[in-house]
Amino acid sequence: MFKLSEEFINKYKYITPEFGFNGLGLLVYLRTYSRIKEDGSKEQWYETIRRVVEGTYEIQKSHIMKYGLGWSEEQAQQSAMEMYDRMFHMKFLPPGRGLYAMGSDIITKKGLFVALNNCAFVSTEDIDTDFSKPFEFMMDFSMLGVGVGFDTKGANKILIKKPGTEINPELGDLGRSFNYTIRDDREGWVMSLKLLLEAFMKGYPMPIFDYSKLRPKGTPIRTFGGKSSGPSPLRKLHKQITNVLTKNIGNPISVENIVDIMNMIGVCVVAGNVRRTSQIVFGNADDKEYLKLKDYEWDDSIGSYVGNKIHRAEYGWTSNNSIFANIGQDYTTVANQTATNGEPGYMWLENAKQFSRMDGIVDNKDSRAKGGNPCLEQTLESYEMCCLVEVFPTRCDSLEDFKRTLKFAYLYAKTVTLGHTHWVETNRVQLRNRRIGTSVSGLAQFIDKNGINVLKKWLEEGYDVIQHYDKIYSEWFAIPRSIKTTSIKPSGTVSLLAGVTPGVHYPESNFYIRRMRISINSDLIES
Numbered sequence: 001m002f003k004l005s006e007e008f009i010n011k012y013k014y015i016t017p018e019f020g021f022n023g024l025g026l027l028v029y030l031r032t033y034s035r036i037k038e039d040g041s042k043e044q045w046y047e048t049i050r051r052v053v054e055g056t057y058e059i060q061k062s063h064i065m066k067y068g069l070g071w072s073e074e075q076a077q078q079s080a081m082e083m084y085d086r087m088f089h090m091k092f093l094p095p096g097r098g099l100y101a102m103g104s105d106i107i108t109k110k111g112l113f114v115a116l117n118n119c120a121f122v123s124t125e126d127i128d129t130d131f132s133k134p135f136e137f138m139m140d141f142s143m144l145g146v147g148v149g150f151d152t153k154g155a156n157k158i159l160i161k162k163p164g165t166e167i168n169p170e171l172g173d174l175g176r177s178f179n180y181t182i183r184d185d186r187e188g189w190v191m192s193l194k195l196l197l198e199a200f201m202k203g204y205p206m207p208i209f210d211y212s213k214l215r216p217k218g219t220p221i222r223t224f225g226g227k228s229s230g231p232s233p234l235r236k237l238h239k240q241i242t243n244v245l246t247k248n249i250g251n252p253i254s255v256e257n258i259v260d261i262m263n264m265i266g267v268c269v270v271a272g273n274v275r276r277t278s279q280i281v282f283g284n285a286d287d288k289e290y291l292k293l294k295d296y297e298w299d300d301s302i303g304s305y306v307g308n309k310i311h312r313a314e315y316g317w318t319s320n321n322s323i324f325a326n327i328g329q330d331y332t333t334v335a336n337q338t339a340t341n342g343e344p345g346y347m348w349l350e351n352a353k354q355f356s357r358m359d360g361i362v363d364n365k366d367s368r369a370k371g372g373n374p375c376l377e378q379t380l381e382s383y384e385m386c387c388l389v390e391v392f393p394t395r396c397d398s399l400e401d402f403k404r405t406l407k408f409a410y411l412y413a414k415t416v417t418l419g420h421t422h423w424v425e426t427n428r429v430q431l432r433n434r435r436i437g438t439s440v441s442g443l444a445q446f447i448d449k450n451g452i453n454v455l456k457k458w459l460e461e462g463y464d465v466i467q468h469y470d471k472i473y474s475e476w477f478a479i480p481r482s483i484k485t486t487s488i489k490p491s492g493t494v495s496l497l498a499g500v501t502p503g504v505h506y507p508e509s510n511f512y513i514r515r516m517r518i519s520i521n522s523d524l525i526e527s
Contacts, residue, residue, distance in 0.1 A: 132197035394445045
């Protein structure tokens, strides 16, 4: 195992980290990213950074040793110590999921490398052959904390069947229904979804679920933290999906059916107390059915929702509904819809596939892209993931310091691509593309202090630096260069730790009320 020396770590043990925003950054760190240690106490910042850095270099070491590529412990130690220092002083930070999961049992023992990635995308266009797979992907990856995008291209490609009309070749002749005891883990929840969907999509026997093995409400969740909400969210999901599909037996699966099921999965995962669900869905601009999916709004005067789709209010909020826009199209209808409730959003997919950067050069690097992630700062192929890491220019002392920091931010994200997932489809595209997103936050503050021309210089030279290191490290790891290396993420709570404005967002006020949700039993209540 890769370990930093105690002598090195002791240099940072008593340094007070410079968390941002008058204590808010520290509170966010303690609530969200500080893991419980074996003795029951919580990690301190120097310990979290140690876990993350050691975990990063252990992945590198395992890869290099596995393929006999020549590992130098001395060089690795020097590199790891510099990464540690830059991360400790928050010149860059991995995504929040990396702060929480990297170097933990989630990665070292369970091998759930999916949990290190921010986002993913899955297309439904092959639903006639993949059947339930896009929905399984949504549930599985959402439960691992990944934001997932999807499309509606599978609409009308498969007939919804009456369960029990076909024999399941994998399980044999089970009649019209069969009893199924759900395992008390993520895989068990996903399998239950698969069996239910295949009953309607393939006509297989209808599962009669036994929820007795699922842990009761309030039981601690060891892997990802928090407490179990019990079997009720999953039971509700099964009931919702059954109702939707039963009403449509004999009809082709519709746009609304696809979005409904995905959104219902999102609600289930949120209620399952793992992580906040994030979804984006892409539909056609001329699809009137799709554009009206959020035709509901709250009416204070009567204390309820009004509109043609009020039944979707319970779960429709889980996705940002967007369209695949075409350059030069008539935007009148969709623009009016956006003006009403802020949606749909717009993605010019063909434009994104042709241009890697907004420099006028058509390179078609991303010709296989099918969509994007929930915040849409990254194009993605179907079943593809991406790791986004943030650099904070305002916390760098100079241009050279910034460029040096970019090396280690890039290296962290590239290292994450060395991990394999439990999905064959994802591994195939990940191994080929090695897509990452080295991002920057605090740009509003940087411009305020240095001006936009200085920012342009830093970013242009920074981009070249990342391409330089991508060539070096891709050759060292003996893997392909990354199809994309940069993006500007809107940031989540990581920028709060560093005390910088998120991404390119401009602060509209000098002061904010920032609300946080904390367990009523938390020892952080007083803080």
